[in-house]
Amino acid sequence: MHYSRNGPTGSSGPRYLASTAVLLVEVIKLLASLTLAAHDMRRTHPTAPLFEIAGKLHRSVFAADSWKLVVPAALYTFQNSLIYVAISNLDAITFQVSYQLKILTTVLFSILLLGRKISSRQWVALVLLTSGVALVQIAGPVASSDAGAGGAWNWDWDWKERLTSLLSTGTSSGFKGLMAVLAASLTSGLTCVFFEKLVKDSLASVSLWTRNVQLSFFSLFPALFIGVLWQDGAAISRDGFFAGYNSIVWLTIALQALGGLVVAVCIAYADNVAKNFAASFSIVVSYAASAVIFRTPLMLHSTGGAAIVLLAIYLFNSRPTPRTALLPTSKEKPTTVGTNTKPLSFR
Structure with missing residues (x-):
């Protein structure tokens, strides 16, 4: 996605519009979900015409x-738009590290909306997971100019200058991207947990x-009317809907759509915290x-950082002792399928 938004376009034409990509992702997901829903219906009614x-x-x-899906649908579309804004104004490393805040926001909304209980050990694991993923994704060191083949490394992470440029002014593109990624992290946690509650309840x-x-x-409605028509209608009328599209853009859209389908399965049969752990582990694998x-x-x-991620996964899955305090407590029953109340685990 970062390459499609910031890499060479291959022509003198304009870069593709993020609003059109968001709409196409939803169209592909709709068609794929319709096909799978029809297949499920056919399996349960094999002789029906x-x-x-x-x-x-x-x-x-x-x-x-069905009206209950209006809220997460609008939030998902808003989140996708925020991600495109963030990745267009931040370098890939800053975006990836900042977006790991969605791990913590997902857990907080799971506690508030699903009544889940997180043990003290699991809280430590979540903080370690966020820190470990950030370490893995931070840009690596550069060799000092006077170092030979076996010379020492100069650990220049440049984070002081990076943060200064991000926070120096409210009108800079860096600050705009930072605000977008923070809003996307918050929206991601709320939307995923709300959708998980709707799916598992029914x-x-x-x-x-x-x-x-x-x-x-x-x-489709917020993506079409707010994104495509209201936000970018003039540019689409001038340049066309598919202006700036190439193979990389289509690959990005296909991966976004496929990822959305996989996330739906993960949310239904595991949970959002498991999804975030799996995504974090994939970074280590990569x-x-x-x-x-x-x-x-x-x-x-x-x-x-990779070792910290593995440690976090072990701590989160290991069963706490009966005397381990649960933080925070909730009187609501967890909305899990076929399970009783117990500390959250995806094992």
Whole structure:
């Protein structure tokens, strides 16, 4: 995504509009979810004719409670727009590190909306996870100019200058990107947990893919009317809807859509905290794979960050002793499927 927004366009034309990409992601997710929902309907009614399957699918998608998906749909669209704003105004490292705040916001909203209980050990694991991911993604050191082949490294992370440029003025692009990524982190936590609550409360009666169809359908309206028509309508009228599109842009859109479908499965059968741990672990895997495949040198701080991530995953999954205090407590029952009240774990 960062390369598609900041890399060479390959022509003298304008860069593609983020609002059109957000809309296309939702269209692809809608079509894919419709196909999977129809497949589920066919499996449960193998002898029903096609028009009856279509009627059942239509009634399930536009059921009386479908309006509940309006809120997460609007929030998802807003979040995607914020991510494009952030990645367009920040370098990839700053964006990735800052966006890890969604791990903590997801846990906080899980406590508030789902009544989950997090043990003291798990709180430590969450802080370690956020710190470890940030360490892995921080730009590596550069060799000193006078160092030979076996010379020492000059650990120049340049974070003082980076923060100064981000916070120096409210009109700078860096500050705009920072505010966008912070808002996206907050919106991500709220939206994911709210959608998880809706899915798990009705999973016994409404299929996951029907919920995903509803979410994508309602997401089309803010993406189309607010993003495409209101925000970028003039530019689209002048340059066209697909101005600036190339293979990298289409690949980015496809990955966004596929990621949304995978996240829906993870939320339904695990939870959002498990999703964030999996995403964090994938960063460690990518770091190790780049060292093997592309011969990228292993940096001390990145290797330490990877070890911290693995430690955080172990601590979060390990069962606390019965005397471990739970912070904070909640009187609400967790909205998990077929499980009793216990500290949150994705094992």
